[in-house]
Amino acid sequence: xxILDADKLPDLAAVLAAAGYRVVAPVRDxxxxxxxxxxxxxxxxxxxxxxxxxxxxxxxRCEVIARYSLDGDSFAPQPAPVDAPKTAVLxxxxxxxxxxxxxxxxxxxxxxxxxxxxxxxATTLVALVCAAADDECFCTSVGGAPDARLGADAVLRCADxxxxxxxEALGEKGQALLAAAAGVLxxxxxxxxxxxxxxxxxxxxxxxxxxxxxxxxxxxxxxGLACLGCGSCAYACxxxxxxxxxDEGTRSEAVRLRNWDTCGLxxxxxxxxxxxxxxDQAARWRQRVxxxxxxxVERFGGLAxxxxxxxxxxxPARLAISQVCREIDEARKAAAK
Amino acid sequence: xxxxETKTAxxxxxxxxxxxxxxxxxxxxxxxxxxxxxxxxxxxxxxIIKLPCTGRIDPLFILKAFEGGADAVLVSGCxxGDxxxxxxxYHARRRWALFRRLLxxxxxxxxxxxxxxxxxxxxxxxxxxxADITEKVRAAGPLEPANPARRRL
Amino acid sequence: MSTSExxxxxxxxxxxxxxxxxxxGYRARGPHRAPAFVSDPAGVxxxxxxxxxxxxxxxxxxxxxxxxxxxxxxxxxxxxxxxxVVLAAESQLTEATVLAVGPDAxxxxxxxxxxxxxxxxxxxxxxxxxxxxxxLAKLDAMSPQERARFWTDQFAKCTRCYACRAACPLCYCxxxxxxxxxxxxxxxxxxxxxxxxxxxxxxxxxAGRCTLCGACEAACPQGIPLMLLNLALSEEVAxxxxxxxxxxxxxxxxxxxxxxxxxxxxxx
Numbered sequence: 208x209x210i211l212d213a214d215k216l217p218d219l220a221a222v223l224a225a226a227g228y229r230v231v232a233p234v235r236d237x238x239x240x241x242x243x244x245x246x247x248x249x250x251x252x253x254x255x256x257x258x259x260x261x262x263x264x265x266x267x268r269c270e271v272i273a274r275y276s277l278d279g280d281s282f283a284p285q286p287a288p289v290d291a292p293k294t295a296v297l298x299x300x301x302x303x304x305x306x307x308x309x310x311x312x313x314x315x316x317x318x319x320x321x322x323x324x325x326x327x328x329a330t331t332l333v334a335l336v337c338a339a340a341d342d343e344c345f346c347t348s349v350g351g352a353p354d355a356r357l358g359a360d361a362v363l364r365c366a367d368x369x370x371x372x373x374x375e376a377l378g379e380k381g382q383a384l385l386a387a388a389a390g391v392l393x394x395x396x397x398x399x400x401x402x403x404x405x406x407x408x409x410x411x412x413x414x415x416x417x418x419x420x421x422x423x424x425x426x427x428x429x430x431g432l433a434c435l436g437c438g439s440c441a442y443a444c445x446x447x448x449x450x451x452x453x454d455e456g457t458r459s460e461a462v463r464l465r466n467w468d469t470c471g472l473x474x475x476x477x478x479x480x481x482x483x484x485x486x487d488q489a490a491r492w493r494q495r496v497x498x499x500x501x502x503x504v505e506r507f508g509g510l511a512x513x514x515x516x517x518x519x520x521x522x523p524a525r526l527a528i529s530q531v532c533r534e535i536d537e538a539r540k541a542a543a544k
Numbered sequence: 545x546x547x548x549e550t551k552t553a554x555x556x557x558x559x560x561x562x563x564x565x566x567x568x569x570x571x572x573x574x575x576x577x578x579x580x581x582x583x584x585x586x587x588x589x590x591x592i593i594k595l596p597c598t599g600r601i602d603p604l605f606i607l608k609a610f611e612g613g614a615d616a617v618l619v620s621g622c623x624x625g626d627x628x629x630x631x632x633x634y635h636a637r638r639r640w641a642l643f644r645r646l647l648x649x650x651x652x653x654x655x656x657x658x659x660x661x662x663x664x665x666x667x668x669x670x671x672x673x674x675a676d677i678t679e680k681v682r683a684a685g686p687l688e689p690a691n692p693a694r695r696r697l
Numbered sequence: 698m699s700t701s702e703x704x705x706x707x708x709x710x711x712x713x714x715x716x717x718x719x720x721x722g723y724r725a726r727g728p729h730r731a732p733a734f735v736s737d738p739a740g741v742x743x744x745x746x747x748x749x750x751x752x753x754x755x756x757x758x759x760x761x762x763x764x765x766x767x768x769x770x771x772x773x774x775x776x777x778x779x780x781x782v783v784l785a786a787e788s789q790l791t792e793a794t795v796l797a798v799g800p801d802a803x804x805x806x807x808x809x810x811x812x813x814x815x816x817x818x819x820x821x822x823x824x825x826x827x828x829x830x831x832x833l834a835k836l837d838a839m840s841p842q843e844r845a846r847f848w849t850d851q852f853a854k855c856t857r858c859y860a861c862r863a864a865c866p867l868c869y870c871x872x873x874x875x876x877x878x879x880x881x882x883x884x885x886x887x888x889x890x891x892x893x894x895x896x897x898x899x900x901x902x903x904a905g906r907c908t909l910c911g912a913c914e915a916a917c918p919q920g921i922p923l924m925l926l927n928l929a930l931s932e933e934v935a936x937x938x939x940x941x942x943x944x945x946x947x948x949x950x951x952x953x954x955x956x957x958x959x960x961x962x963x964x965x
Contacts (some may be wrong), residue, residue, distance in 0.1 A: 239920040241854075258918065268856050268887035271697055342727050431762060433732045438858035439918045455697070455884055457612070462697050464886050467856065474876050487762050523864040523916035524752060525731040603901055604874075604882045604894070611890045624957065634955035637964065638938070642904045642952070644963060645933045646897060646926065649836065651845025660965040673965060690845040692852070693897075695890035 209385060209392040211372040213365070216251040218391045219374075220297060226387035228295040228331075231264050233257045242296070253298040253335055253363075256344070260445035260517060261296055261303040265326045266310065268442075272322070273463035277456065287462075291325035295384055297363070298335040302346045302515040304358035306445030307332065312507040313448050331380040334359035338369065340403040343516030345529040348409050351513050353402040361385065366397035373397055408529050409536040411500065411510055417535045418501035422493070426538075430531065431489025433524045434471070440518035440528075441469035446499070446511045449475070470494045496531060561681035563590045563616045564609040565674075566601045568632075571622035571663045578667030586671040587678040590618065597621065599632025603643045606657070610693035616656045616681040618673075623661040633661070651692050655684040700803045701745045704772055704796050707806050709738040711770050717794055721757050722772035723750040732757065736766065746772060746798050753912040755780035755866035758790065770794040770806070775820040776910040778812040779943030780866040783906055785809055786948045789869060813946050821944070825909055825928055833925050833932075852892040854919040857885065861899060861923055864916035867906050874898060900926035905934045905951025908943035 211219060220230045230245040239258040245251065267290075274287040307327065314323035337344075337353035346352060356362060361381035364373045374392060376382040385392065441447040451468035454461060468475060476485045485491050503511035512528065519527035567573045573594045579586060595601055598621030609617050619640065627633045640659050647657055658677050662670045688694065698706070704722060711717040712735070722744040724733035730749045735741055755777045757763045771777060773795035784790045795812050797804035804815055836844060859875075862868040875883045875895055883898060884891030899913075900923070907927045914923040934940050937960055940951050 236854075237920050237922070241920075258920065269697075269891075428762075429734070432734045432757075432760075435756060435860070435863035435916075437860035437863035437916070438856070439860040439916070442856040442858045443918050451885070453885055455881075455886065464697070466886050469858070472859065488760075489762070521860075521918035523860050523912070525726055525729045527726065530726065602882075604898065607894045607897060608882065611894065624961070631955065634957065634959070635952075637959055637961055638952055638955050641937055641960065641963065642930055642933050643901060645929055646901055646904075648841070649844065649926065649929045650848045650893070650897065651841050651843075653841035653844075654963075655841075658965065659963055690842040690849075692845040692849045693890060693893045695884075695888075697886065697888055697890075 346514035574664035598636035717770035
């Protein structure tokens, strides 16, 4: 058993950085803990659930996908190599790791996305078994668990009353990481701490079924009233993956960009002629729930939600998709009686 | 030590500031024109962009100049009371009074952002102004690498 | 009677009498506070008010789907009332019905004039928190390069989710400048140039209008200290033009107006 003292996460980060990894870890930033690129001297805070998901290190907010030089009427393509540094993500939550598996399906669906696959291949996810959860966590309602291993290349687990971590490799990438980190790992024994307890808040199968029959429902209208129409939920979500393509340039050079985009914003479906097929937040909330709990299931056989709860924690109106799902589940049960 | 100082001074002398000047059509542009027709010399570091009125000079233009790599921006128009459209420069004055605070707070300080009134008759003032600003920006040094507005894609 | 009970009683009365068809207030969602939309007098029991109720509900008055269900009454702490007064000054509202609450008392149902009078009488000296003032002073004491680095790091976190815009009652443009693309002044890329231009223009569009309610910063999922920008501009507005928005429904917009003797010490 490979053991690391609880306060030695920066040492682990340092030895991995020395071995050529870009290290991403939860670090304190003002009032938040955020997943960020680790630099020597930074403390690592594996306590709170990070405000941002790990998604942005595999699917950046803004990415140059093509580059051109311009000269009068002519243009010449320039190389736009994929940026895929060898990366180790420390203390990624099981919900985030599972989300990357969902995104693998999206980015290898009709089109194999080389940029995603290159970064995925170069990234080693070291999951942290959640020792604590908050009232917005609902992984257990969407097929996950605080100690789930889906998507993880290695697992960190608190042990001996949070005084140690047990580090376990789950595959080749994990083994390579453990080998690189051998200098800071000790052989020994430790008793793993129990994972957090996350109550099941709703039956996701019931939500999927209900969504198939309730495209028109007063629920959407009520939800739409409180929604302010920002992209906070989608950009915090580890599974949301919509993007926009933009060209930007000067007279001598231009780039084609892939920028995050979200169905929560009015402009997402705005037609150039002025018509908007999703005219209000009610239609946009419906799309959000339908996509996560119905369309994604139909297309890929799994949910597009891993229950991290970030959308609810960060919503300026404190709307929660888990509460919506619970209400749907309860309404369905009541109707069945 | 002395050698380093000489080098720094040389670097400062070699640095050619890029200054974007947004000027109004009726006063400052005419003033700059007068400077030219009067064969007055001023540093070639300023790129002049003519607009109808200072009231038309949107803060976005200033941001765009810094985004493209300007070291400083000059905004100039008619003296108070002389606006071709009566009050464009009064509106602009309020806007700048606040906008310069915002840019100063975010790291583009008063050595990078200049405002002036130059009339159509003030060719000499325009030439002197550009010479003075160029020296001030040269002394301040390049805005890079700490230009918070710079396009880096 | 507690403040929450008084709000419920007034909300029920307004709805029953038809003076309001929709009451916007606060409700509990677990330990959190979320907006409540009540249209039935029998449904007022969800309404609560305590010091956790922070969201600026004035933001909902710009939503067409809310307006169409009016007349609307809003549970309004001083910050919300100030936003409503600015909206009235900018001809976005002609009237308002508020259930006015303060940190110390419940003031009952007021109209716009009543809310403005109450603000002037009891809440004229609302001041930014000492922490915020101190943070701004600290920033101002830095060198320009240090300030540039500070904001470059902060804005680097911006994902362009526009929660700051969505949460602000005064961001009501039908089409935001950042969404205009002919020409595209502000890059939509969540990269340095786009984020800087967006954040600067967002703050500047609030110059002379912002009431320092804090909704933008509270909404920011990335923890960017937007209030530093707003406070710096508000202080400048007060210093240069003697204006404090949100008290006078007939006030002229600071940036849309001028005086011949405005200070021009900075103009050469």
